[in-house]
Amino acid sequence: MSxxxxxxxxxxxxxxxxVGFLVTGAWVIWQLMTQGHAAYNTTSNGLMxxxxxxxxxxxxxxxxxxxxxxxxxxxxxxxxxxxxxxxATWIALALLVGGVLALFLELGNPIRSLYAIPLNxxxxxxxxxxxxxxxxxxxxxxxxxxxxxxKRDAGKPGGVATIGAIAALAVVFTGALMFAxxxxxxxxxxxxxxxxxxVEALLGGMAFTLLAAQLAGGTDAxxxxxxxxxxxxxxxxxxxxVAGRAIVGLASNLDGLQVWNKVVGSVWxxxxxxxxxxxxxLTATAAxxxxxxxxxxxxxxxxxxxxxGKYEFVIAGQLVPLFKGSWVHxxxxxxPSATEWVLAAMSAFLAYxxxxxGASRFRLGG
Amino acid sequence: MAKWGxxxxxxxxxxxxxxxxxxxxxNNRLPGENWQDVLFYHEGKYPNVNMKWFxxxxxxxxxxxxxxxxxTKATYKDPDGGYVLIxxxxxxxCKACMVACPYGVRFYTDEKPLVQPDVRSVFPGKGGxxxxxxxxxxxxxxxxxxxxxxxxxxxxxxxxxxxxxxxPKGVADLDEDDPKTKEHTPACVRVCPPKARYFGDLDNPAxxxxxxxxxxxxxxxLDHTGNKPQVYYLSGGAGPAVPSSRETNKA
Numbered sequence: 001m002s003x004x005x006x007x008x009x010x011x012x013x014x015x016x017x018x019v020g021f022l023v024t025g026a027w028v029i030w031q032l033m034t035q036g037h038a039a040y041n042t043t044s045n046g047l048m049x050x051x052x053x054x055x056x057x058x059x060x061x062x063x064x065x066x067x068x069x070x071x072x073x074x075x076x077x078x079x080x081x082x083x084x085x086x087x088a089t090w091i092a093l094a095l096l097v098g099g100v101l102a103l104f105l106e107l108g109n110p111i112r113s114l115y116a117i118p119l120n121x122x123x124x125x126x127x128x129x130x131x132x133x134x135x136x137x138x139x140x141x142x143x144x145x146x147x148x149x150x151k152r153d154a155g156k157p158g159g160v161a162t163i164g165a166i167a168a169l170a171v172v173f174t175g176a177l178m179f180a181x182x183x184x185x186x187x188x189x190x191x192x193x194x195x196x197x198x199v200e201a202l203l204g205g206m207a208f209t210l211l212a213a214q215l216a217g218g219t220d221a222x223x224x225x226x227x228x229x230x231x232x233x234x235x236x237x238x239x240x241x242v243a244g245r246a247i248v249g250l251a252s253n254l255d256g257l258q259v260w261n262k263v264v265g266s267v268w269x270x271x272x273x274x275x276x277x278x279x280x281x282l283t284a285t286a287a288x289x290x291x292x293x294x295x296x297x298x299x300x301x302x303x304x305x306x307x308x309g310k311y312e313f314v315i316a317g318q319l320v321p322l323f324k325g326s327w328v329h330x331x332x333x334x335x336p337s338a339t340e341w342v343l344a345a346m347s348a349f350l351a352y353x354x355x356x357x358g359a360s361r362f363r364l365g366g
Numbered sequence: 367m368a369k370w371g372x373x374x375x376x377x378x379x380x381x382x383x384x385x386x387x388x389x390x391x392x393n394n395r396l397p398g399e400n401w402q403d404v405l406f407y408h409e410g411k412y413p414n415v416n417m418k419w420f421x422x423x424x425x426x427x428x429x430x431x432x433x434x435x436x437x438t439k440a441t442y443k444d445p446d447g448g449y450v451l452i453x454x455x456x457x458x459x460c461k462a463c464m465v466a467c468p469y470g471v472r473f474y475t476d477e478k479p480l481v482q483p484d485v486r487s488v489f490p491g492k493g494g495x496x497x498x499x500x501x502x503x504x505x506x507x508x509x510x511x512x513x514x515x516x517x518x519x520x521x522x523x524x525x526x527x528x529x530x531x532x533x534p535k536g537v538a539d540l541d542e543d544d545p546k547t548k549e550h551t552p553a554c555v556r557v558c559p560p561k562a563r564y565f566g567d568l569d570n571p572a573x574x575x576x577x578x579x580x581x582x583x584x585x586x587x588l589d590h591t592g593n594k595p596q597v598y599y600l601s602g603g604a605g606p607a608v609p610s611s612r613e614t615n616k617a
Contacts, residue, residue, distance in 0.1 A: 036517065037476040044399070044473040044480060048461040108459015108476060108518025116438040116456050127437035127462055182431070183591045184468035255611055320611055323422055323470040325405025327398075327480075330611075 011360045017353025024346035028105060031339040037108070039339040045328050046321040049314055051336035052106035055344040057175065058204070058310040059099030059351060060134075061197060062303075064168035065205020066092035067141065071165035074156050080230065083223040083366020086149050087216070088209040089161075090358040092168075093141045095208065096134075098351030105343055126177035133170035140164030149362050172201050179317065186256035187249070187317040196241040203234040204306045211299035212355065213365070214292055220365040221292050228295050232284040235302060239276050242309065259319045262331060268308050275305035368533075369448035370525055370540075371568035371596040372555070373575045373584060374421050378562035381406070381419035385554035385563065389423075392526065392553035394499050394514050398480025399473045401523035402554045421562070423554060424471040424523035425587065425595030426450045435466035441520075444510075448568070448596055449525055452511035457519035464520060468591045472522045475515050491517075526552035530565070538573035539566035568596060 031039040042050040070088035073081030081088070104110040117131045140160050148157045176194035183189050210231065213224035246269075249260030263269050282288045282298035289295065321328040336344075358364060381404050389395065389402035402423045409416045430450050432441050440456035441463045443449075452463075464472040475496045479486070486497040495514045505528035506513035512528050515521045533540055533550035540547045541564075542556040555563040566575035575598070578584060584598035 037474075038478045040477065042461075042474075043477055044464065046470065048464045048474065108461075108474070108520075109457065112456075113438070113458040113460070116440070116458055120437075120439040120456065122437055122439045124434045125437045125462075127435070127460070131437060178435070178462065181434075182466055184431070184588065185465075258611070318465065321470065322468055323405060323420075325403070325407055325420065327405070 011356075013356030014353055014360050017349050017356050020349035021346060021353050024342050024349055027342045028339060028346055031342075032105065035339075037106075039337060040106075041334060041337040041340065043332075043334075045324055046332045047315070047318050047334045049318065050106075050334065051311070051340035052102050052343055054311045054314045055347050056099045056102040056106065057314060058307055059095045059102065059347060061172060061175065061201035061310075062204035062208055062306070063092045063095035063099060064137070064172050065201035065203065066095060066209050067137070067164055067168040067205065068202055069206045069209050071161055071168075074158060074161040075165055080223070080227040083219070084209055084213055084227060085156075086362075086366070087212055087220070087364040088205070089141065089144050090149055090362070090364055091208050091212060091355055092205065093145055094351045094354035094358070095205075096138060096141065097354050098347040100134075101350055102343060102347040126174045126181065130171060130174035130178070133167050133174055137164060137167035137171055140167060145358075149358070149364070152363055169198075172198050179313075184256075184322060185317050185320075186252075186254050187259055187320075188313075190245075192241065192245075196238075196245075199234055199237045199241065200306055200309065203231065203238055203302060206231055206234065207299040207302040207306070211296060211303065212359075214296045214299065216359070216365055217292075218365070221295075223366055225289050225292070225295055228283045228289045228298065231298070231302065232280055235276050235280040235283065238306075238309075239273070239280065242273065242276075256320050259316045259331060262319065263312055263316050266312075269312065272305045272308040272312070275301040275308075279305065367446050367569075368537075368567040369569040369596065370426070370530055371448070371566065371575055371598065372423065372525070372552075373564040373566075373578045373598045373600060375562045375564075375578075375582075375600040376420075377600065377602055378560040379404070379419065379421055380560055380562075381421075382559060384557045384559055385421060385423075388553040388557040389523070391501075392503060393512075393524075394501075394503055396479070396481075396497065397485060399521070401471070401473070401521070422469060422471065423597060424450065424525070425469055425593065425597045426523075426525055428594035428596060429592055431466045431468065431591065431593055432463035432472070435462040437462065447525075447527075447531060449510075449527055449531075450522075451524060451527065452520060452522060454508040454511055454515055454519045454521075459518040459520065461520065468588050468593060469595075472520050474520050476517055525565075526554075529553075537567070538570045539564070539575065541565075541574075 040050055042048055066088045069081060070085040072078040073085035107113055122128045140163050143160050144157050148154050173194050176197040179188040180193040210224040210228060213220040246260055246264055249257045279298045279301040282294050319331045321332055383404050385402050386400050386404055393401060395401055405420045405422055407418045426449055433443055438456045438458055440453045444451050461474055489498050491497045494516045496517055510527050511521055512524055529550050537547055540551045542548050542551045552565055555565045564575050566573035579598050582600040584600050586595045586598055
């Protein structure tokens with residue numbers, strides 16, 4: 001089938017994504033060129049990683065989750081995901097591009113990072129292994145896009161998909177290690193954190209995939225409805241992790257965990273819980289799974305809840321100041337700057353533009 | 367090879383901030399970007415308020431978590447001297463080291479000023495440096511984080527590497543009262559009015575720092591993190607006095 005006869009539904013989306021990316025990108029670049037990273041509200045007083053890192057981590061983990069969703073169909077032969085695998089793979093690529101953009105605009109020397117990380121072999125650093133894993137992961141996605149998605153009649157890319165899934169798991173776990181190994185930050189330092197991040201990644205990737213399939217309509221929406229039953233247990237596990245960590249944090253008197261009082265006292269925490277509970281109900285009941293509207297709502301709720309959760313996780317872990325004395329009274333106060341919000345939107349627009357390009361150019365459905 | 371370490375006697379420290387000022391002048395620090403700081407804390411409520419202070423340089427840990435977090439080896443442990451240093455030519459500004467430091471001793475260059483006004487706008491940098499102060503110390507070694515840093519990197523205390531690394535070989539202590547080592551003594555140690563700071567070779571059993579640690583039961587900060595600082599505190603046998611950041615719950 002030639003490109004000219006392929007569905008063109010994504011063309012408008014692609015245009016929206018590109019225009020949004022260019023407008024937000026112009027703002028961010030202007031701010032960075034005139035103020036540098038002072039355009040962000042991050043500070044050496046303790047809040048080093050702000051909304052750009054939240055955006056990066058959320059998009060990258062969701063990308064890995066989408067790749068693992070595709071692998072469920074391609075590698076493990078789970079029937080529910082076979083018709084969704086192409087779309088999930090392309091979504092993984094789109095989210096990866098958006099996430100990496102956010103990271104590059106946060107780094108002090110992004111160009112240097114391209115060669116300094118792989119060439120200096122700091123094997124003790126989780127981030128070194130993470131970058132290697134991301135490299136393999138990105139290569140696998142590109143190969144799958146070129147040899148499978150772009151060629152409609154090509155067979156399943158079993159080998160590349162398997163390597164890509166292993167790389168995605170490595171990205172998730174090495175990324176989680178960066179947080180979980182820091183003994184001076186009790187909010188992060190916990191053995192269950194890598195598992196929690198894996199569950200959230202899989203849930204996020206699956207939610208993005210099913211949302212896109214629902215919006216595509218037709219047999220794709222039907223397939224998404226069938227696969228939605230996998231979302232329920234993941235949402236339940238995520239709720240367990242959030243609730244369990246919050247209860248332990250509130251009950252403990254360990255210095256560093258008092259940040260849970262602030263987290264639980266925030267309305268956003270309860271929005272996250274409420275959205276996950278509603279999404280759990282919408283995906284656990286057969287009648288709701290048959291409704292495209294309900295499933296679209298469920299996936300949006302999951303994505304918003306996970307974004308809130310990622311913000312809580314990354315930011316709250318830094319709110320207790322470490323040896324700042326009277327420079328910081330109480331917990332660190334942080335709210336993202338306008339530039340940080342626009343940067344997050346810029347990354348989202350880029351990811352959407354990449355996805356919409358694929359949706360307009362290739363047959364992503366089953 | 368020496369393994370330099372510092373001993374700070376909390377019973378002598380008056381919190382005068384001479385060390386902080388000397389460090390800022392020696393190393394051309396921006397206001398608020400205190401590689402060496404004396405931190406002030408208070409506990410309780412009026413009229414039962416207890417004010418404490420706590421001098422805090424970089425701990426130059428034996429097993430530093432910042433080194434394990436850095437993905438490019440920009441932050442590294444120098445085997446010759448035991449310094450933890452930053453190679454600004456390798457730093458990518460990811461700030462993972464700052465997140466991983468238990469002691470809050472690291473500073474990122476490109477952000478809103480910690481103290482207003484922003485002197486970087488008054489003395490804008492040249493040649494890629496972040497600023498160009500009217501007085502600039504001569505030392506400049508970007509591979510060890512010495513001098514004025516370029517944009518987009520992290521900086522921290524170097525134990526005055528440019529002074530201590532040129533000390534006579536085999537010397538046990540760097541003491542401002544000894545004419546042979548005076549110019550090799552870190553700025554914060556040299557200016558301390560009550561002589562609360564001592565600097566010497568932790569691997570030399572004859573060094574004064576080792577004797578002080580042994581005789582006065584020197585302790586290390588947050589030893590449970592596994593970082594093993596090379597800065598020891600003397601506090602009459604008690605631990606370093608930094609109150610918990612948690613508020614006390616009333617029974």
